[in-house]
Amino acid sequence: MSVSDPERLREIVGEICDHMARETDRGQVADYIPELAKVDANRFALALALPSGEVIGGGDADTRFSIQSVSKVFALAVALGRIGDQLWTRVGREPSGDPFNSIVQLEHERGLPRNPFINAGAIAVTDAILSRSEPREALGQILQFVRFLADDDDIAIDPGVAASETVSGWRNAALANFMRDFGTIERHPEKVLGTYFHQCAIAMTPRQLALAGRFLAFDGALTPGGARAIAPRMARQINALMLTCGHYDGSGEFAFRVGLPGKSGVGGGILAVAPGRASIGAWSPGLNAVGNSQLASMALEMLADRTGWSVFAPK
C-alpha cells in the first residue's frame, strides 16, 4: 500500500529531516565552481508538491540554492517544445556510464553526446535553443518557463555563480569546442557556454523546485488534469531519461535504490518524480563520489521506502 495521506506524509518528511540533521557523513561540497564552495554543508531540505496543490516542506525548504544540472531538465523541455523530435539529431538517449563532465565518448561517437543530462548533451541542447534565439532571450525563455511551472516569479539567475563558473569552466569549454568542431553545436562556443553557465546558475528554493517539477509528476500538467505545460508524451520521455541518465554514472544505483526518475545537480539538489503522487525537491550541498548529493539521495531512498512510491510498483 502506498501512502497518499498528507498527514502521514508530513510525519515522514519530519522523520527524514530529523534523521538528516543527525547525519555526520554529509559528503563534499563542490568546489570546482568557487562560488559553490561557500555553501554550508549542514543544509538539508525535502519538499513534496502534492496533486492537491499543497506543498509539504521540511528543513531548509525555503532557502535558495544553485540548481546547476537540474536546470538541464527545464532546458530540455524548452528545447523539445521549440524544435520537437529534431532535437534528437544532436543528442542521444543512452546512459553514458561516465562522469558528468567526461569527454571520452565524444571522440568515439563523433561529437554526438550520449544524452541531454551529461554536460556535453546539455550544452548541445542549449545550442539548439540558441538556433532560434539570442542568449539573453533564450535565458529569459528558460527562466520564464521555470517561473511559470513553479507559479512564482521570485526565481532568478545568481550572477555571482554564473561569473564564477565562467572563469573556471575549462572542462565545459573543452566539450563545447570539441562539439563545435564536429558540428554538433552551431553557435560560437563562447556564446553557448555563457548561456549554459547562466542557466545552471538559476537559484530557487527546494519548495519552488518541487512546484516546478509538477509537470513531470502529472503527465505534462501543473495539477492532475489541470493547465498543461507540455505534451504528456514529452513529460513521459523526460521522466524516462531522468530515470536512466539523471545521475550520470550513478544513474543505475539511484534507479535501484529509489525507483523514481530524478535529476541531480552539483549544487546538491535533486528533483525526483513520483508519477501521479508528488514532485519532490531535495537538497543538501555535500556530494558523493559521483557528484550527486549524498543526503538528498539518501533522503529520497528513505522517502520511497516509507511511502511505497516507485515507478515499478502497481498503483
Ligand SMILES: NC(=O)CC[C@H](N)C(=O)O
Ligand atoms: N553536475 C552539474 O550540476 C554540473 C553543472 C555545472 N554547471 C557544470 O557544468 O559543471
